Amino acid sequence: MSDRITPAMVTSSTLTDINSSLEALERTTDEMSSGRTILEPSDNPYGASQVIDLQSQLAGLSDYESDAQSGIAWENTASAAMSSMNEVVQRVRELLLEAANGTNSQNDREIIAEQVEQLTESVKQDANAQYAGEYVFAGTASTEPPYEQGANDEYKGNTETVSRAVGPSATIDISTDIASLLGSGEDGKLLDTLRTIAKDLRGGTVEDVQALSSTDLEALDANIATLTKLQAAAGSATDQLQSALSRNEDLQTSIAAALSSTDDTNMAAASIAYANEQAAYDAALRAGATIVQESLLNFLQ
């Protein structure tokens, strides 16, 4: 009996076939127009969770990229300020050597002392360098200038560190402990040394003049060595940030590729599938239109 075919069966199976052809066609159209194969989690459950993960990783990398770039800009500000300090200090050293020369009169030394005092102010100005509204040498107290202009040499910043994230659980310290160079008042650090030099220049006694070429010069040289070390540290931080940045770019490329292979529509394959499905749909419609019309009634007279 199962050989009997009724028009209702033909109609329903034709309709099912046309529907499934149309469904396939619609799906391919969706994939082509959206450019993605995972339109809903049920299209590919594991893929959907991968997409969430990869997209977040990609967003994270772009965060780290921006971190590294801002870190580099921060370090550039700090390095420029320290280079300027270095020039100033070298100038002071030249003046010091000139003043230690016994041929200068007290009047000459007074003039040099004035220059040294001005240069001291300029060092403090450099120490108040800002990046994006923050004082780069103030530790975490970065909203206030670390040094006041004028006679007060107290350091207002702190020694806490500021870092930038360059990867998951990878941070780079971008703070410079400027107090270890400039000091905070009478502690033999650079500012104190500069004050002493000025004082010795104005002092005028034989001991003062001798101190210029002995203890003062030694102290200044020691401070220059510290400055050079700080500059090297800043340079190394910049290098680390740079290399993190280029690693980041590589990672972005490879994760974007992974994301693309998980979710992106293969346009060539989709176009071929589309053409096939279009043809199948067309054929289903044609066959349906023909077969549903026919019955014995067409031939009975």
Add this chain to the structure above:
Amino acid sequence: MSIPTLQGLQTALSGLIAEQTALDTTGNNIANANTEGYSRETALLEPDPPLDIAAISTLTGEGAQLGTGVAVSNITRIRNVYLDAQYRAQSSALGGASAQAEELEQAQAAFNEPSSSSIAGQLSSFWTAWNSLAEHPASAAAKEGVVAAGEALVRTFHELGAQLSTIATQAGDQYTALTGVGGEVEDYAQQIAALNGQIKLSEEAGQQPNEMLDRRDLLLDKLSALANVTVTEEADHTDTVSFGDAAEPLIEGTTVNWPQGMTEAAGGRLGALLGLTGPKGALTSLQSGLDTVAETLIGSVNEHLTTPFFSGENAANIAVAVEAEGVQASGSPGKGGNEVALAIAALRGGAAEQGYAELVERLGSYVQNAKDEQSNLQTTVTAINDQRQSVSGVSLDEEMTNLISFQRGYQASARTMTAMDEMLETLIEHTGTAGL
């Protein structure tokens, strides 16, 4: 014994009547070709009891039997009850899978993955906001950004949680509507019980109530989509119907036992609706999964802070607990510290996000399985229905052929009657004038 003179007319008449009945049956089949649940009918023809011709009347001396025509013994519907049982079992399974697929697809739409406005997208923006704060720890705008991203994330949690609750509530409402007073279950059951009574009466009167049997089968088909149905035909031709995992049969004779309690083991749409929102159901699991993600997020962010950023403990009551100026970038008093903001930004890809990705994967698997199951069962149900159609469906080609065959039969019977008439005419009119 000789043959009665008018016997031939009677034989031809029985042929006319039988062919006419068969034609009427065919006409009825054609009229119902597109009626849902209709089984094609056929007139069962049986020869009438023969006339004994006594031994002495024949040349050989042996007796013989002369056929006396035809009678319609019954008009019966052509139907296979085993296919009905198979159909109903698969139809219950399909009803369940369809309900699952419908509800879970709604949940999937609520999750709105993958997209930038989903929880995954909002989480990603939230971490980025903390990272911007780490870059500019003293910036009020960066703190505003963190709060705004937090608020957007919280809102998405609330909306999704509320949507999932609504879907669960609607599933419950649907169950209540189907099983409640005047619901489909009761409605079908009452109709079947009434038909049971009428069928019993007809059968007692010796008639086969084909149309009522068809209607009862159609109602049982519809009932089977709601829950598992077992039909037992009793000796009095009533159907006893057990429904789902209800303790009492839903229908016994003309009695309807409803409402009754059921569990998710009921099968069909009702079982699926109970199962989805049950303790181990997919909707429940998605809701609790979302709550866990929210709880993990709250815990992992607040852990780094002395003033909690989030309050609450689940998707429904998670909230941003601080104003912008209260957002901590650092544990130290210096305004430029950023270690806390860095630590929170580093939570990207952490437990909350992985938990969420797993939840989406689970959601995707649920929907995928439900849709696959639905489509497989749909194929099975269609195949069984095709078999039923093959047995019971009306084929117009076949009916047209029958139409011609019965019409010709009718014409031939009429012709036989004419021949008999002519024979009698010969006898009456042309055999002399005796009696005139």
